[in-house]
Amino acid sequence: MISLTGISKTYATKTTTVHAVDQVDLHISKGNVFGIIGYSGAGKSTLVRLLNLLERPTTGEVLLDGVNLATLGKQALREERQKIGMIFQHFNLLWSRTVKENISFPLEVAKVPAAERKKRIEELIDLVGLRGRENNYPAQLSGGQKQRVGIARALANNPKVLLCDEATSALDPKTTDSILDLLTDINKKLNLTIVLITHEMHVIQKICHEVAVMSDGKIVEQGPVIDVFRRPKEAMTKEFVKQVAHVQSDELMLDDVTLSEGEQIFALTFIGNPAEDQLVTELIRSFPIDISILQGNISKLQQGSYGKLYLRVAGEQETIVAALEWIRSKQVEVEVLKHA
Numbered sequence: 001m002i003s004l005t006g007i008s009k010t011y012a013t014k015t016t017t018v019h020a021v022d023q024v025d026l027h028i029s030k031g032n033v034f035g036i037i038g039y040s041g042a043g044k045s046t047l048v049r050l051l052n053l054l055e056r057p058t059t060g061e062v063l064l065d066g067v068n069l070a071t072l073g074k075q076a077l078r079e080e081r082q083k084i085g086m087i088f089q090h091f092n093l094l095w096s097r098t099v100k101e102n103i104s105f106p107l108e109v110a111k112v113p114a115a116e117r118k119k120r121i122e123e124l125i126d127l128v129g130l131r132g133r134e135n136n137y138p139a140q141l142s143g144g145q146k147q148r149v150g151i152a153r154a155l156a157n158n159p160k161v162l163l164c165d166e167a168t169s170a171l172d173p174k175t176t177d178s179i180l181d182l183l184t185d186i187n188k189k190l191n192l193t194i195v196l197i198t199h200e201m202h203v204i205q206k207i208c209h210e211v212a213v214m215s216d217g218k219i220v221e222q223g224p225v226i227d228v229f230r231r232p233k234e235a236m237t238k239e240f241v242k243q244v245a246h247v248q249s250d251e252l253m254l255d256d257v258t259l260s261e262g263e264q265i266f267a268l269t270f271i272g273n274p275a276e277d278q279l280v281t282e283l284i285r286s287f288p289i290d291i292s293i294l295q296g297n298i299s300k301l302q303q304g305s306y307g308k309l310y311l312r313v314a315g316e317q318e319t320i321v322a323a324l325e326w327i328r329s330k331q332v333e334v335e336v337l338k339h340a
């Protein structure tokens with residue numbers, strides 16, 4: 001659906017050349033909710049401008065639905081741009097226009113006939129939950145309502161993709177959640193591809209299927225959200241995992257633990273997942289070793305939260321090795337911290 005291959009964007013300043021985006025490959029399939037996460041200066045805004053066709057890459061190819069954008073003339077590019085909906089951190093609404101009139105604007109630009117426009121506006125008002133607010137001005141709306149107007153406006157011309165640039169960064173946590181719920185709904189109802197650019201890990205965790213982690217213009221890791229954040233390989237990814245680290249227990253004070261002959265301590269690190277609270281029960285059932293939970297509570301982990309569980313195990317060395325392998329096969333990170 002969206003395919004970036006070998007994309008770079010460099011800016012020449014007086015003194016140096018800045019590689020704002022550096023050899024990026026991204027493939028986003030239809031219906032996906034795809035997150036791009038990075039700190040300030042990572043190259044996210046530049047990537048957004050490449051995705052919404054406001055800028056052309058220095059090198060590389062952008063394909064939208066199989067169409068190579070480099071082959072398009074000005075008019076065709078303008079038409080292609082209309083197929084990309086966009087929402088922003090500060091909403092970018094027209095302050096002198098009502099909710100209805102804001103939503104109407106892109107339809108007017110696209111020369112949609114009045115009767116059709118009216119019908120479409122009504123549908124969009126219902127879709128984003130703004131019934132009753134149609135005639136309000138942006139100044140009379142809360143932040144969340146303003147972003148709902150932004151979403152309705154972005155969807156007016158049935159775009160192929162919705163680009164969200166830090167779209168919840170100006171909202172409080174509760175409003176953020178309600179906007180993310182709305183985006184999830186829209187993704188499901190319309191099978192709309194959504195690309196979210198953010199520096200906030202919880203946004204990615206809450207709604208994205210896949211994620212790309214950006215640093216210094218490069219994508220350092222990408223893949224399904226649960227895979228990337230369960231076993232982060234890169235330092236940058238680990239930093240983001242820490243942002244949401246609702247670690248259930250403190251780090252175990254190893255010095256305080258004395259072990260008897262044959263005993264070991266396993267530390268399991270995981271991201272909350274419905275299957276994980278079964279893990280220890282299954283482990284006890286499957287292996288003839290003594291297992292007790294030394295610290296942590298796996299069943300208290302919320303979906304997507306990050307935690308650690310310390311187990312004291314004792315038994316035949318071979319069985320313990322087999323148990324370790326088995327845990328790893330469940331995609332849970334486990335290490336032996338101490339053994340007697």
Ligand code: ADP
Nearest residue numbers: 011018020038039040041042043044045046047
């Ligand atoms: P982010 O959105 O992740 O904060 P940006 O894409 O804005 O990152 O910037 C990435 C890098 O490219 C930064 O070092 C920034 O200073 C540089 N950059 C972005 N746009 C320009 C430009 N028009 N001219 C020169 N440097 C730029």
